[in-house]
Amino acid sequence: MKTITIDPVTRIEGHAKITIDLNEDGTVEDARLHVTQYRGFEKFCEGKIYTDMPALTARTCGICPVSHVISSSKACDTLLCVTPPQAAINIRKIVNLAQIIQSHTLNFYHLSSPDFVYGFDAPKEDRNIFKLMQTHPQMAKDGIELRAFGQKIIEALAGKRIHPTGIIPGGVSNILEIEVKEKLLQEIPKAMQIAQNTLKYFKENLHKFQKEIESFASFPSLFMALVGEDGSLEHYDGVLRFIDSEGNILNEAIDPQNYKEFIGEAVEDDSYLKSPYYKPLGYPQGMYRVGALARLNIATKCGTPLADEELQNFKALGQGKPVQNSFYYHYARIIEIIYGLEKIEQLLRDEESLSDNIFARGKINNKRGVGCSEAPRGTLFHDYEVDHNGIIEKVNLIIATGNNNLAMNAGVKQVAKAFIDPEDITDGALNRVEAVIRCFDPCLSCSTHALGIVSSQIELRDHHKKIIKILKRN
Amino acid sequence: MIKQKVRVKSFKINDITVTGRSDQTLLEVAKEHDIFIPTLCYLEGLSCVGSCRLCLVEVKGARELVPACTSKIKEDMEVFTTSEKIDSHRKMILSMIFSERSHTCSVCEANGDCELQDKSVELQLDHSLVPYIDSRFAIDASHKNFVHDPNRCILCSRCVRVCNEIEGANAINIGGRGINSMIIHDMDEPWIDSQSCTSCGKCVYVCPTGALYEKEITKEDVTTKREIIRNLLKNRAENE
Numbered sequence: 024m025k026t027i028t029i030d031p032v033t034r035i036e037g038h039a040k041i042t043i044d045l046n047e048d049g050t051v052e053d054a055r056l057h058v059t060q061y062r063g064f065e066k067f068c069e070g071k072i073y074t075d076m077p078a079l080t081a082r083t084c085g086i087c088p089v090s091h092v093i094s095s096s097k098a099c100d101t102l103l104c105v106t107p108p109q110a111a112i113n114i115r116k117i118v119n120l121a122q123i124i125q126s127h128t129l130n131f132y133h134l135s136s137p138d139f140v141y142g143f144d145a146p147k148e149d150r151n152i153f154k155l156m157q158t159h160p161q162m163a164k165d166g167i168e169l170r171a172f173g174q175k176i177i178e179a180l181a182g183k184r185i186h187p188t189g190i191i192p193g194g195v196s197n198i199l200e201i202e203v204k205e206k207l208l209q210e211i212p213k214a215m216q217i218a219q220n221t222l223k224y225f226k227e228n229l230h231k232f233q234k235e236i237e238s239f240a241s242f243p244s245l246f247m248a249l250v251g252e253d254g255s256l257e258h259y260d261g262v263l264r265f266i267d268s269e270g271n272i273l274n275e276a277i278d279p280q281n282y283k284e285f286i287g288e289a290v291e292d293d294s295y296l297k298s299p300y301y302k303p304l305g306y307p308q309g310m311y312r313v314g315a316l317a318r319l320n321i322a323t324k325c326g327t328p329l330a331d332e333e334l335q336n337f338k339a340l341g342q343g344k345p346v347q348n349s350f351y352y353h354y355a356r357i358i359e360i361i362y363g364l365e366k367i368e369q370l371l372r373d374e375e376s377l378s379d380n381i382f383a384r385g386k387i388n389n390k391r392g393v394g395c396s397e398a399p400r401g402t403l404f405h406d407y408e409v410d411h412n413g414i415i416e417k418v419n420l421i422i423a424t425g426n427n428n429l430a431m432n433a434g435v436k437q438v439a440k441a442f443i444d445p446e447d448i449t450d451g452a453l454n455r456v457e458a459v460i461r462c463f464d465p466c467l468s469c470s471t472h473a474l475g476i477v478s479s480q481i482e483l484r485d486h487h488k489k490i491i492k493i494l495k496r497n
Numbered sequence: 498m499i500k501q502k503v504r505v506k507s508f509k510i511n512d513i514t515v516t517g518r519s520d521q522t523l524l525e526v527a528k529e530h531d532i533f534i535p536t537l538c539y540l541e542g543l544s545c546v547g548s549c550r551l552c553l554v555e556v557k558g559a560r561e562l563v564p565a566c567t568s569k570i571k572e573d574m575e576v577f578t579t580s581e582k583i584d585s586h587r588k589m590i591l592s593m594i595f596s597e598r599s600h601t602c603s604v605c606e607a608n609g610d611c612e613l614q615d616k617s618v619e620l621q622l623d624h625s626l627v628p629y630i631d632s633r634f635a636i637d638a639s640h641k642n643f644v645h646d647p648n649r650c651i652l653c654s655r656c657v658r659v660c661n662e663i664e665g666a667n668a669i670n671i672g673g674r675g676i677n678s679m680i681i682h683d684m685d686e687p688w689i690d691s692q693s694c695t696s697c698g699k700c701v702y703v704c705p706t707g708a709l710y711e712k713e714i715t716k717e718d719v720t721t722k723r724e725i726i727r728n729l730l731k732n733r734a735e736n737e
Contacts, residue, residue: 072638072646074712078604186603196715384713412638 025049025445026484028493029453039465041456042293042482043439049446052486054439056431056460058296065418073099073387073413074192080405080420081186086129089122089177090398090423092190093259094405098394099192101280102409103385110378111194113370116259118181118190119396120363120370123258124214125173126399127315127356127363130464131221132166135353138458139228143235144451162224165217169360172214176367179203194382204371211368215329218360222333225357232350238441239459240349240434243268245301245311247426248318249279249397256322256330256362258397264321265301265311270344273303279395282404286421298428299421310429313401314463315355320345325358327365333358349434349462356399356464387413398423400464424465434459448483448492508574523565523576524552534578535587537594537616538653539566540703542730543662548654550590551616554578562586584620591616592626597676599632599648600706607707610719613651634679639689643701643711647679650708656680656700659726663733668693669700680708702726 027043039058046052064083071079077095081088093115100107107115137150140159148154156163174184180199181187189197229236250264251257262276265285277285289298289306301309311317320341325331337358340346346355370376387409394405401423408417438459442452483492504519510532517526522545527534538549547564554565557575562583565576577583594613602608617623634647652671657680660669668691672681682691701709702723711719 070633070635072636072644074606075604082603188608193713414636414638 025486025492026482026488026490027439027443027445027448027453028482028484028490029456030482030493039460040482041435041460042484043443043456044484044488045445045486047486051436051439051443051445054432054436054456055293056296056428056435057294061295065420068415068418071415073102073407073409073415076405076407076415077190077192078186078188083420083422085185087122087126087398087400087423088186089118089181089190090396090403091405092181092187093119094394094396094398094403096190096192096394097396098392098405098407100383101392101394102387102389102407102413103192103383104388105193105383105385107194107383108378108380109375110199111381111383112259113373113376114180114195114197114199114381115190117367117370117376118177118187119259120367121173121176121180123173123397123399124360124363124367125170125177126464127360128166128170128173130399130461131225131353131356132163132170134464135458135461136162136166138454138461139225139232142231143455143458144449147450147454150454165220169214169217169221172210173363175210176207179207191382193384196382198379198381199371199376201377204377208368208371211364215361215364218357218364219329222357222361225354229354234441235455235458236348236350238438239455239462240430240437241347242433242437243347244430244433245273245304245309246317246320246345247301247311247313247402248321249395249402250322251326252276254323255326256318256324256359258318260396263395263402266321266345268345268347270320270341273301279404280393282393282395282406282421288421288425294428296428297421297425299426300429307429310433311426312349312430313423313426314352314399315359316346316349316352317401318397319355319358325362327362327369329365330358330362333361349430349459352462352464387411400424401426424463427463427465431460431463431465434462445483506570506572508570508572508576510576511578512575517570519570521570523554523563523568523570526570527565527576527578532578534565535616535619536566537612537651537705538655540655540659540727540730542727542734543655543658543703546654546658548652549594551587553583553586553590555580555583587620588622589626591620591622594651595622595625596627596629597632598630598634598650605649605707606710607649610716611707612705630676632676637682637688638712639687640694640696641689641712642696643688643698643709645680645682645688646708646710648708649706650680651706652678652680653705655703655705656709659699659703659730663730664695664697664699666693666695666697668695698722699726703730 025045030040041056043054044052077092080091080095083091133152141149177187178184181189189195245265245267247265249257249261251261263279265273267273285302286299287302300306301311319337325334391408396403403423404421406419409415438456442455482490484490505516506519507516515526515530534552537551545566547567550564552565553562555577556563637645657669661667670681671678672685673679682688683693701711
């Protein structure tokens with residue numbers, strides 16, 4: 024038996040390696056994703072005061088700090104037993120959607136588009152955004168512009184593009200100025216045009232990737248996401264819903280405060296990333312997926328016209344069942360970009376958003392608080408326990424990417440089996456193994472709340488688990 | 498007791514002849530003559546203790562650098578406020594202050610409004626010259642309005658002095674030894690249990706870092722309150 028190691032896994036956020044185990048007859052027996060970084064946020068947050076938590080946990084990530092700030096602030100709202108004023112909720116929602124827009128755009132254009140434009144078998148030197156700038160300058164420019172728009176909204180409403188400071192326990196710290204609102208509204212049509220172009224390009228080119236669609240983590244699994252009370256797409260508030268691979272609702276409305284009753288976290292020896300699972304089915308049968316694909320599979324509607332129109336087409340892919348092919352995460356993300364832009368426009372036009380009542384004061388009234396929101400990559404949980412002065416005693420974080428860990432591993436195995444020929448391991452095959460990870464758009468530095476140490480690699484191991492080949496990328 | 502007469506003395510700072518009263522410090526005379534000396538623990542209206550040592554200057558004939566805030570002027574002395582030696586000493590002192598505690602600006606209440614942060618910009622200290630100690634102290638959030646985070650304390654003792662000299666409560670002191678020294682309330686008990694503290698907040702608004710801060714307050718209110726306390730200190734000093 025041989026083992027192939029892909030190290031580092033490229034064009035993802037964070038560090039990981041993949042090992043592919045071959046059995047005696049040379050066929051792929053198993054493949055695993057190992058997240059090789061560790062940071063320890065849950066531990067070093069202990070002893071801090073709760074008011075530091077949004078800013079502190081935001082440092083988990085430079086891509087999606089807003090998601091952490093929002094979940095953290097929501098957890099602190101629960102500690103204080105306060106409900107932020109409507110203007111604060113609207114501003115938080117806008118910033119959260121802006122974060123989703125910029126992060127989804129980053130995944131599509133900066134990380135994944137080289138695969139779509141040049142194909143998975145293109146020379147590795149060409150599979151990057153710089154090449155895209157040379158051959159498709161307008162497309163690269165659009166991607167950069169759309170991402171910048173999301174970041175601009177975050178900066179305008181929450182103070183900074185990365186690690187914003189404007190979202191705090193009890194509400195937000197800056198009111199929405201009317202000039203800012205008007206300026207952002209003016210820019211929405213252009214952003215929407217780019218999003219529509221992206222959708223058109225993706226759909227026109229989808230036929231080229233039939234084999235990838237069939238084999239990129241395409242299997243039945245459960246799905247979990249937040250939904251609104253009416254079952255609509257929801258990213259900020261709402262209840263947790265689980266559905267199975269047939270689309271049956273397993274749990275209709277779980278209060279996120281009770282997430283521990285339904286989600287267990289398994290620890291595996293070969294990865295710093297924990298593996299959450301749906302408790303009633305146990306580990307590892309309780310594998311579920313989160314993120315854009317899960318959200319659109321679970322939501323019955325988006326609640327905005329253009330996104331709802333496209334949601335119909337998306338749902339048609341599943342033929343009455345949830346869409347199982349993880350390749351369609353890309354599709355779901357584009358629909359969410361369109362939804363995000365529409366929803367931001369609605370929220371900006373809401374007169375309530377301009378109110379100067381943006382902050383609810385409170386003292387520590389609860390010893391435990393859970394904050395839950397939909398991050399770009401899925402459902403994010405911040406769970407804090409404090410003493411009567413608000414000093415953190417215990418922290419549990421379940422990060423969006425972590426929820427997908429079992430599914431990512433299953434996906435890696437599926438792709439390795441479909442594309443790896445041990446006699447002739449091509450770069451294209453290895454790229455596909457990485458690309459299946461990229462479908463999930465994992466953020467590993469977030470999900471391990473871990474410190475980057477080494478980059479990622481693919482290891483090829485024989486049936487005695489002896490490494491016979493390591494493929495490293497520089 | 499015979500009171501010493503106050504006399505006028507002339508001396509040189511950076512080769513410029515200056516004059517001052519014999520009861521003045523080098524720092525006071527330098528300030529009157531618009532000669533800049535960096536400070537951190539010094540605050541107008543409070544006594545000087547020379548705890549931070551950032552105002553070190555060179556006096557001709559003296560073996561070591563002396564703190565300008567506690568050194569009285571002398572006739573004909575020659576003082577230099579800047580030199581390669583002084584700059585490197587100040588940078589090292591600032592480095593040691595940073596390395597002693599956890600000054601993580603990004604998650605600090607005082608970020609963007611911190612004298613320690615300003616000082617590192619002023620002295621162009623872009624990285625610490627000594628390794629961080631990674632010490633960890635318990636945060637005291639027991640007071641209903643204020644928080645004491647010793648991890649951000651530079652032991653300047655402004656809070657101790659303002660409580661003693663201006664409020665007259667004597668609720669704050671320094672306990673412990675060396676780098677484990679800490680601001681303590683009364684007999685080192687939780688702030689809320691202090692029998693001496695009047696909860697006036699003066700200590701909070703003279704703190705140069707985020708070691709003492711008020712709960713649930715906007716940045717604008719912080720600025721206003723700090724101005725009120727600083728003006729109060731200046732007025733008291735002028736009236737004395």
